[in-house]
Amino acid sequence: MFFNPEYIILSVIGSIIVAFMSLSSRQPLTLKQLKGSRFLPFKIRRHEGTYDETTESRVRSITELAEYHETAARLANMIHKDGAGTWPPRAEHAPSYWPPALRPFRDIYDEMAPLLPSATPSLDDDVNRERIAYFRSRLWNLLNDKVNLQEVTALLAAAEAGRWDVFPRDVYNAFYVCVAWCRHAYRWGTIPAVRVAQVEKTIVLPPELISTWASLQRHFGLDSDSGNMMSCLILNFSPSGEYALKINTGLSPIITSSEEEFARICNEMEALAVPIYHDIVRATISFAHGDKSACLEHVQGITSQLRPLLSSYYDRVHDSKIARSAWLSHVQGFFAWGAGYENESSGDWEKFDGLSGNQVLLFQALDAFLGLEVYLPKQVLLRNVPQLQREFSEAVGRHSFRHRLGNEGVEGRIKAEFGEIVKRLRVFRSAHRTRAKIYLTVPAPERLPMTAGKSLLKDNMDDSLEFLDEFMVLRLQQTV
Numbered sequence: 001m002f003f004n005p006e007y008i009i010l011s012v013i014g015s016i017i018v019a020f021m022s023l024s025s026r027q028p029l030t031l032k033q034l035k036g037s038r039f040l041p042f043k044i045r046r047h048e049g050t051y052d053e054t055t056e057s058r059v060r061s062i063t064e065l066a067e068y069h070e071t072a073a074r075l076a077n078m079i080h081k082d083g084a085g086t087w088p089p090r091a092e093h094a095p096s097y098w099p100p101a102l103r104p105f106r107d108i109y110d111e112m113a114p115l116l117p118s119a120t121p122s123l124d125d126d127v128n129r130e131r132i133a134y135f136r137s138r139l140w141n142l143l144n145d146k147v148n149l150q151e152v153t154a155l156l157a158a159a160e161a162g163r164w165d166v167f168p169r170d171v172y173n174a175f176y177v178c179v180a181w182c183r184h185a186y187r188w189g190t191i192p193a194v195r196v197a198q199v200e201k202t203i204v205l206p207p208e209l210i211s212t213w214a215s216l217q218r219h220f221g222l223d224s225d226s227g228n229m230m231s232c233l234i235l236n237f238s239p240s241g242e243y244a245l246k247i248n249t250g251l252s253p254i255i256t257s258s259e260e261e262f263a264r265i266c267n268e269m270e271a272l273a274v275p276i277y278h279d280i281v282r283a284t285i286s287f288a289h290g291d292k293s294a295c296l297e298h299v300q301g302i303t304s305q306l307r308p309l310l311s312s313y314y315d316r317v318h319d320s321k322i323a324r325s326a327w328l329s330h331v332q333g334f335f336a337w338g339a340g341y342e343n344e345s346s347g348d349w350e351k352f353d354g355l356s357g358n359q360v361l362l363f364q365a366l367d368a369f370l371g372l373e374v375y376l377p378k379q380v381l382l383r384n385v386p387q388l389q390r391e392f393s394e395a396v397g398r399h400s401f402r403h404r405l406g407n408e409g410v411e412g413r414i415k416a417e418f419g420e421i422v423k424r425l426r427v428f429r430s431a432h433r434t435r436a437k438i439y440l441t442v443p444a445p446e447r448l449p450m451t452a453g454k455s456l457l458k459d460n461m462d463d464s465l466e467f468l469d470e471f472m473v474l475r476l477q478q479t480v
């Protein structure tokens with residue numbers, strides 16, 4: 001048990017979540033069950049048929065465990081708040097569910113989306129400058145004419161005050177995607193992203209995309225001008241699994257399906273990661289309670305579930321699903337940012353990078369569970385990984401027990417199982433290194449070398465690849 005005040009607060013939140021989940025679930029827990037969960041025996045109850053539990057029952061189990069361990073409390077908190085009660089996080093994209101004040105944003109997306117992409121980018125800077133200026137002024141004017149910023153600000157203030165009855169969390173999540181889409185569309189002005197936009201150092205955005213974004217980012221505990229994995233990909237699916245806001249509206253199926261398949265990896269991975277997060281928590285609690293056999297069972301659960309999860313990546317990141325000809329120019333560029341402003345006190349140029357696979361929670365949680373050092377620098381985490389996700393991974397890392405295991409008996413078997421997880425992660429990391437190179441070396445004459453996650457790179461692709469490869473090789477070496 002933990003006695004630090006933060007943990008006690010989380011435990012209380014956990015109890016509230018239990019009550020909330022019970023009330024809002026389609027199959028509510030009975031009062032007896034609810035009371036029962038408060039008096040869970042110290043030894044954790046093991047479920048029959050552990051690995052065919054549904055997401056709903058897993059979320060309920062995580063919520064019940066919140067009272068017993070910090071890792072579960074952090075995970076339950078993340079699911080309840082950022083996930084709107086489930087995971088992957090729920091986003092209600094149907095405008096009919098949105099408060100009327102927000103709907104103009106969605107109408108503006110509908111109007112602007114077809115104007116953003118072009119099948120073949122121009123290589124003429126003047127043509128591109130004109131195209132970007134036209135797109136930006138039209139988006140600026142629409143926002144100015146149609147959005148009542150006062151009403152929107154009042155709604156966001158209500159959400160900041162915890163009034164989720166007037167601004168439901170799943171609508172809030174979808175609104176985050178819509179504002180992020182408008183900002184990235186404004187940032188680039190045309191897709192594929194082109195050189196004249198890449199070299200811009202600062203972007204003056206429409207007011208409707210500034211104060212809204214600041215409030216949304218505060219909510220998620222983030223500090224970047226750019227969108228991220230959550231705002232651009234994970235939340236960009238409706239509750240029934242439909243890909244919501246698109247970059248390449250109206251272009252060929254090869255481009256639109258490549259875009260969608262890429263987005264789907266990140267959302268699907270989070271869906272398949274729920275049993276893994278659950279087992280990370282249960283393994284950690286079992287170990288803390290000295291139940292080594294249960295711990296082994298949960299660590300084995302993680303290993304076996306990693307294969308189907310990583311298939312979400314392996315089965316999609318190849319030419320027949322995500323076309324090499326489409327990805328770099330038509331998909332990746334939109335997710336970059338590569339602009340900023342001058343810091344008034346230091347005089348330094350603060351540049352924000354865009355999103356990267358390195359923000360995916362699963363890898364951060366697994367690395368933490370394995371006791372590996374954190375991959376992303378603190379500043380990048382604070383800018384791009386939502387606070388509640390950071391807190392979950394940090395808690396997992398604090399309670400990582402891998403390096404306390406002995407070599408004999410059940411502990412030895414748990415240790416060997418950790419070795420299996422490491423092996424699978426190493427296979428992923430070396431496969432990713434090869435596949436990333438294949439996608440990054442496709443010619444894109446309209447632009448300078450750039451990744452979304454690292455912004456502008458070196459002058460030529462060979463040097464850029466060498467620079468990027470250093471990160472990937474280092475991470476591979478650290479995965480032991």
Ligand code: HEM
Nearest residue numbers: 265317356357358360363429436439440453468471472475
């Ligand atoms: C196919 C397009 C992709 C390319 C070209 C690419 C490229 C890269 C590059 C260059 C890095 C190293 C530099 C950095 O951290 O920014 C990286 C890191 C990473 N990427 Fe990707 N990526 C792609 C897609 C994905 C996807 C779909 C995922 C997973 C859902 C992913 C997961 C990761 C992770 C977890 C890291 C951090 C390093 C590690 O943990 O091994 N990437 N990626």
